[in-house]
Amino acid sequence: MNQNLDKITIIGIAGGTGSGKSTVVRKIVEALPPHYVAVVPLDSYYNDTTEMTEEERHAINFDHPDAFDWKLLVKHMKDLSEGIAVEQPTYSYLKCNRLPETIHVEPRPVIIIEGIMTLLNKKLRDMMDLKIFVDCDSDERLIRNIQRDIVERGRNVQMVVDRYLEVLKPMHEQFIEPTKRYADLIIPQGGENITGIGIVCKYIEGLVPKE
Template sequence: MTIIGVAGGTGSGKTTVVKKIVESLPPHFVSVVPLDSYYNDESQATPEERKSINVDHPDAFDWKLLIEHVQALRAGRPIEMPVYSYSEFSRLPQTEHVEPRPVVIVEGIMVLLNKKLRDMMDLKIFVDTDSDERFIRNLQRDVIERGRTVEMVIDRYLRMKKPMHEQFIEPTKKYADLIIPQGGENNIGIRILRKYIEGIAVNE
């Protein structure tokens, strides 16, 4: 099994990179484990208490469960991955069944922060995107997909997302084997990544 970590700031384009990896491999060859699914279970908290949680701080995540699940997949065992609702700011009762496959992608803003998780990765990627571009993507996503107002998004960005990025996310770039700057199809990082992926498929 090959475990790939894909990190980067919120709105950096991590999902696009993961999509390119999935598209480059044979069908049913890869499982994706998003860090966003592993926010702590705050279902016992009031709605107001949930909204006040800093979801961009490392303490917001259930690292123990995530590490256990990645270890289980590496050992060939399926997992029941949590499902998180951004509208409810809470983990939902249902889970998502994830099978172990030749490639497992662990994707999220801080997946390179935790050393125990990082040490399980065969390839560590950091998607590096301009902060203005990331803010615009966050604004569009949170307003359109998550039902938040422009004022709410700006407030959270200035109070939480920006300082947390500078303190916790940006420094993890030093752990990356491959830094992919913004640039799309012609990006040299994407081309190198595809070569790596082609090697995985051939070896399998």
């Protein structure tokens, strides 16, 4: 289904895991008129691992760029920017694979791509009208990861800390932190920076055509 839209604004929101990206996205969505925003999570675009064994799947480093299907994501963003709806994949962390179900995403005046490495891929970056990096102290991100993973993924504190030290921290330093230089705006203190989020929302509101 095609939708006639004069101008589609694409916003990329990146930052480390637990930095407050979801809060920033929610505030932007709330600041704009209803049905004005489509949110495309990078986490939905992990590679299809159907051909892998279960052991191989569980060995995947989900914090490495190679874990993502960049080609499909770029195609979907091109389609949305041209007013064409897409079927967004869904991913299960428990199965380490895509699920059969997809999510139908209609083009909207504002499209937000949100994820840890949203600013890493140059083809994706070149499509963005606004690039945001949500920054947050590493200790706070660790605490948020512990809180989230215990509740949502059934891990204990030691498991989360070990994973943080062995995977998350080195991957963040190697791949995520360097993408800060591509950002048009950096929001420190993550989702708690009400002033920074407010400025971003006002800027984005200005991009939205008035009725």
